[in-house]
Amino acid sequence: MSSAPVTGRRGVPRTKLTVPEPPSQLISRPRLLTVLERASDSMVTLVSAPAGAGKTLLLAEWARAHDASRIVWVSLDTDDNEDHRFWSALLDALSGAWPVAEECPLWHLTVPADPSMDPTFLADVANALDDLPAPALLVLDDVHELTDPRPLRGLESLLQRQPARLRLILSTRHDTHLPLARVRLADELSEIRAEDLRFSPDEAQDMLAVTGIRLRSEQFRLLLEQTEGWAAGLRLASLSLSGTIDHAVHDRAVADYLIDEVLLRLSSDLRAFLSAISVCEQTSAELAAHLSGRADAGALLDAIAEQTSLVFRVESTHWYHVHALLRAHVLSELVRQYPGRATQLHGAAAAWFATHDLPALAVDHAAAAGDTAQATTLMHRHALSLALSGEHELVRRVLDMLGGQTVAADSLLSLVSALLHLEQHEPRPADRDLAHAEAAWPPQPPPELVSLRQLVRSRQALDTGDIADFVKVTGGLDSAPGHHLDAPTMFLRGTALLVTGRREAGREQLRAGLATARDAGHDYLATQCLTMLAGLAGMEGDLTAMVTMATAADRENTRHGWHPPVAASAMLAYGALLHAEPAECLRQAHRTVSRGQDSDPIGTSGLHVVVETLRGAAEFELGERIAGARRIHEARTSGNLLRLWPEEVALCAVLEHRTALLLGWSAAAGEALRWADAGIPGTAEIHLMRARTQLSQGRREAAAKTIQPVLTGAISPVMPWSVIDAWLLSCEVALGAGDDPSAQRTLRHALTLAQHLDVLYPVVFAAPDVINLLTTQLGRLGRVERFADRVFTLRRALDVAPVTPLTPREHAVLRLLPTLRSLEEIAEDLTVSANTVKTHVRAIYAKLGVTQRRDAVAVAFEHGLLENGRPQSR
Structure with a gap:
């Protein structure tokens, strides 16, 4: 504006009325800028946080990104406790706002001697603000500097009049004495607090x-x-x-x-x-x-x-x-x-x-x-309870403070120390502590000390993986009421029942242990029970329960800052894969930490093999086909396969066999099948893998016969979702035979079962001809229509590239394509007709999505179908 404000106001430094310049290395915080933008519609916005919380920087960034002509800024300081100076600053700032024309009273108002006590002046200010054509946004930075009651009284009067065209943003190190209760009650107060301003990771x-x-x-x-x-x-x-x-x-x-x-x-x-x-x-x-x-x-x-x-x-x-x-x-x-x-x-x-x-x-x-x-004295009374609650770092620190000699001379403290070492999979220190406990054993030990020794021995057997010894020792467990041993005893008994195949009894013990641990506040033990129950749910095919409980256990581990929850993360990775979310599967798998097979307790003995297999499967589905398939193969060949549960054998074998066949690694596929047949003979998974092999060889009738007992329920699966794969394979067989009605019927069976189990993985990554059939059936699927929509939504998000297996004869032709031989010479090498070779070449081009020989070779190398001029086989 060309005019200057009227006299009667104190001179105000321009810097007080200027939005601060953000630093060059400002960290923008969009989440808070969004909150401020929404809050600017409220009559008052309060930004309250301690010094250095970033209040001024946030408001300055917001103001400079906003319509600057509507932003009115006043940086307050202790001098503003002088009432005349305070109102001079406010009016000078408001006079420069875009809605304020030269004829507006705000521009011409004279500040009286005692403005905050002058009702006429305050009314004039409020009326002038009411008459603005658009709201003005007034930022008062550092309101905590106002300690004199007069300017605070003036602000209070302004708030009570509630000018419709004023939006007030108050920045303060602590809540002001302004009466904001009425504004809050009218839902006209927005707040940004210290917890909001804390920097996220x-x-x-x-x-x-x-x-x-x-x-x-x-x-x-x-x-x-x-x-x-x-x-x-x-x-x-x-x-x-x-x-x-x-x-x-x-x-x-x-x-x-x-x-x-x-x-x-x-x-x-x-x-x-x-x-x-x-x-x-x-x-x-x-x-x-x-x-x-x-x-x-x-x-x-x-x-x-x-x-x-x-x-x-x-x-x-x-x-x-x-x-x-x-x-x-x-x-x-x-x-x-x-x-x-x-x-x-x-x-x-x-x-x-x-x-x-x-x-x-x-x-x-x-x-x-x-x-x-x-x-x-306190450790004697509380050390065991603290260990079961997850206070391992504290207990270990205090034991170290007491000193090795003091701990070794005390059976109770030695047993607690042994328990902590076992939780960290440190068998040698645990053995040493047990020896110290025996050496210091009192002539007449109290019952709870005897029970604790038995519990530690049971936990030791669990950690070493000696199933027979674990079951034997656990059978002698007898908790001492009131000494915190009921819950750990139930946990160990439940685990022993699971490893001996008595799942229902094991579930009852684990549930009882979970409830008891929660009642006692033993959070760490509760998460152990919850993790075992999640694993049991996964074994039985209850994916929803497995993911729910594993998520709860993972959340507790994270909240308390305990060691990475390997078992819970492994189950979350498994759940993500079955939900056809390979990226999330990979993320969860990366969170796990391999502790070495010798230190895996019985309940998680196959984790290393399973996690690496899941990582490989996720990589494979995300396009890293060679790396993924190799990781799966190496997980099995390098793991301790004697300590896998049947469900783990089934999972690892089915995933390896599938990826190997898709890449044409027939030797690796056969090896996986033979390994699984030794571990889970006669199961549905064995029939599934055999039928897949037969179908890849073009033996449709043999594949149909092999898979039939799985479809009728005559042969039980180890993993319930394997039956989905069986129905999808049956659909492939029917499509290959040209039997569309049968293909449609088997596809509906697969979708119905997949929807019931909430398992999407086999359908999302089904064979291309099955997906083509599913596409033609959209709109006619009835109860599974919504599930089919989920399948296609995931496929679009993943941009799934089909992997169509080549037949053995096609592989033989492909192996010779990088050479300089003509198709006729290749036919002569293979002792077949040239027309047969041309038919195989057309099939290879179609499956690889190419139209010429050079591209077919390039794609084959990229997908691992050729390596050093030869098809890859492991």
């Missing part, structure tokens, strides 16, 4: 990437955990990452920021109180009073929470959380200046947690206090 990775920082996954996890996604903490730590992660989060830059922006803004009284409670990650008012000796601890916690937002109440609880970086800094200063005081506070915290039935925290603080007597 992806956003944190982006921040590190722009600074050129590359961390290992464990380093990154630790950095994110210690900074809790706090933007300033991540930025400052990233500047120091030339050293260790621990050094980075305790760097001088981080400390200076905390001192300048947080601690110095607190009174000395609050800083002393914060120091006293810094030994605890979370505290209640009662615990804080116990540690600090302050009867007003609750009020002090609320004051710190309000002034920093780095101490905040945990939602729906009476506990307060102290941000990890703030706590680490304050505690390190306490230890540096008053080491005896820190030890005393840890001891006091241990005693308080012990009397309030919080054993993990009690043990942790006793160890931090270095009080071996208190730690030993």
